[in-house]
Amino acid sequence: MQRFPRLCAPLEIAPLRLANRVTRAPLFTALATVEGHVSGPMLAHYGELAHSGASMVVVANALVDPAGSLSPRSLRVDHDRFLPGLKRLAQAIRAHGAVSVLQINHGGRYARSRDPVAPSAMGLGDINLLGIWRSSLQSQDLDRQLALMSEGLQLLSRLPRALSAEEIGAVQRRYAAAARRVRQAGFDMVEIHGANGYLPVQFFSPRTNHRRDRYGGSLENRMRFFLELFDAVQDAVGRGFPVGCRLMLEEWVPGGVELAEALVLAERLAQRGVAYLSVTAGTYESSWSVEVRKRTRRVGFLAAAAHLVKQRVAVPVIVAGRIATPKLAERILRDGAADLVGLARPLLADPQWPAKAFSGGGQGIRLCRDCGGCFQRVLLSQPVACRHWPPGRHAEWVLMCREAEKPALKVLIALDGSRDALLGVGYAARMLAGRKDVRITLFHVRANDAPLEVIREAFAVARRQLIDSGLPETAITDRQVARKVGTARDILEEIRRGGYGTVVIGRRGLTRAKQFLFGSVSQKVVQNARECAVWVVD
Template sequence: MPHPSILAQPLTLKTGAVLPNRFMKAATSEQLGNRQHNPKPGLAKLYKTWSQGGAGLLISGNIMVDRTALGEPFNVVLDGDSDLDAFRQWTAAARVDGNHFWAQINHPGKQSPKVLSPEPVAPSAIPLDGALAAGFNTPRALSDSEITTLIASFAKTAELAKTVGFTGVQIHGAHGYLVSQFLSPKHNTRQDRWGGTAENRMRFVLEIYRAIRARVGADFPVAIKLNSADFQKGGFTEEESMQVAEALVSEGLDHIEISGGSYEQPVMMAGTGKAAVKQSTQAREAYFLHYAEALRARCDVPLAVTGGFRSAQGMEAAVASGATDMVGLARPIILVPDLPKQVLASSEFKIDVGNPTTGKPKIDAISMLGIVWYEKQMWRLAQGRKTKLNLSPWMAVVSSFWKVMSKPAPRRA
């Protein structure tokens, strides 16, 4: 018999929406858009598998708001040129077990590879640094009118998300993408109303939230994925992050997922090198629980923490402590799609996701192996196959490079 668990309890949001339990499948990079950036049929199969696996909330992978600005070659885009019926098939399949399915909406800013963006855009013309910098062009600073247009694009995508059957939207404000770039003093050195002070740097995300809310109404959940910090010298700090959270909650935001890091400092994929997990974090499993506890004292809003959860006991302890309301899962729920059901069936459940490696650290970094190996696992699920724990890392690397080179870069009009 399943054992009683706090993870099985429903969670009611301000809008009145009820999430059936405390398991959240966090956004994942599926790369299952077609050449027109509509969802392939495999996305519906993949998300139906997760719906049947028992998670109360599924978050889509990146859905881009601008088809000329992609983070990956086969991102899904939702705009006026999209095949809305293909999206409806996806959302229907993803909600077969009565769970919620939210669209994560995003713009990559400067985190768009050279092969996709000859001239990416960003708050300021500051290039990326770090191990991946050579793969990205120096961005052009956005004009004031372009910023206003992008805000409207986020709102339009959110409105379409509601139209095609998503039950909420999540603004991607983490991991070094455009919203995160605006928030960071390292990446946003503007001296106009969009930069400089912390108040000005958060204006972009606040205006996005307001524009979305105006389009979707008061009863449709609007959430954000927010960095606790970007873990870079001169970057976005925990205190600034909490100020952004407080401002959004005061506007009516429904849910916050906590994460951290960027392409330059990939703390969200902690495990090796600079992103190694502290011993104190290992004991509690989740990477950002200390931040969540501090934010809880300042904001009355449902929280989700993603990253690090590996056992039923760790998940239950995190929610029981009051630090978080939901357990965010990415890599574990890819490998074990029915993980929520297995956790509720046994308090002894544990999983070791490991860190796939080619044995060549530079190749692992350049290919972003920590992402592409899991993409390959999702492609298997999208084909109706099972995940393969001994999948060759080299196969994932080759597949990743083929995927990039097979897609010509979009051009701006």
């Protein structure tokens, strides 16, 4: 006898068939390249999720417009040049038999663009800085705490511009064009992100929409943007192609969206033919409040609200929100609160959640502890990870993300004409001997008084040593820059700019007194270089 008969039951979302009731709810990963393309780690991440046994995987938060960008690591779907990567992503999910969905979004007033737009020119004064500080304290890392506070302050300082009526039409057309690309890329469905306080919610909420035209004021007017958007997207992809919606049921901020109005919007979307409603609650402004944190700590905290939606609409309802165990998921389905469960963090914590549920009755699932670590990372545009992964998995993942970004074999060798620097070159030549896939930059920070002959000679000797060890001549580049701030700082700037995975530097033989007073260049590089290996050769 099956232990979780409802969880295992298939479901049709015409024309698709989902193999079971476990879906991967969208979770922004900050894994796209800085240009917004699909990256290797992103393919690996979503491939693993699709392989987990979940019947449907939603890829989170692809931008319909760079002006609505939430992170320099956002995936983009606003141009055809992103199609090749998106095709590979859809394929990586479908290859494992899961239904592939791409969620499309515009950040509106939350966007980190130069010219953020929104229904009304309303800043983010309600952001709970104290709450951000409190949540940052869960991290032991002071750098991270400060970075989170700085993010909070930046959110606070953002003031969007109100969209004109013509611009509203243009934004909707961007969603439509993006949806067309989703279909072209081979995804099975497209999902409009109508939650977490993003642009559709900003129009729907009486708190953030103060317009006096046909998009503001009455409920009818505030729903208009979302409903027109849905129609535009559905028209763009054609009637037979399923369009789902993420829908925020409550804003949890005074004066914000309340359940009664959200239920009306749910009904309207269902009447228009939405493929499913994936329900959630809260925005950036609410999620750090003590009261909301208390509420969202409870397992299955959205099940009751989802149930109300389910009683009002005939389309499939997906519910997320700390559905920690298969037992709880089964109960939610049995009670008729939803048709599908959405797992965002639980599936991040343990991508084997579905497999363990289906074959082992849920034994051995690594539970999400609601620590906020994943959210902190993506807020800082760092690749998503779970603090509770076993150390081996964590290290492997971080290194894979780093390798995609800063390949270990992209090497900077700092040269200053000294014997110590040439020792570094010799060491690197031995370590890398014979490699054909290495790229080396010989880098020198030029001071005004440096004798040019000495440097020229150092470059020639270094180059010869490397070539003699079997490295291809074409793999070696020279680069000199004039000293701007100080040698160490200039090297650090080059490391950051060039995306080097390995840095080689000789330690100069300073006297102890000089080292104590001024610090050595190598010491400063070691202390301040981030996300790369530094070989100091003595």
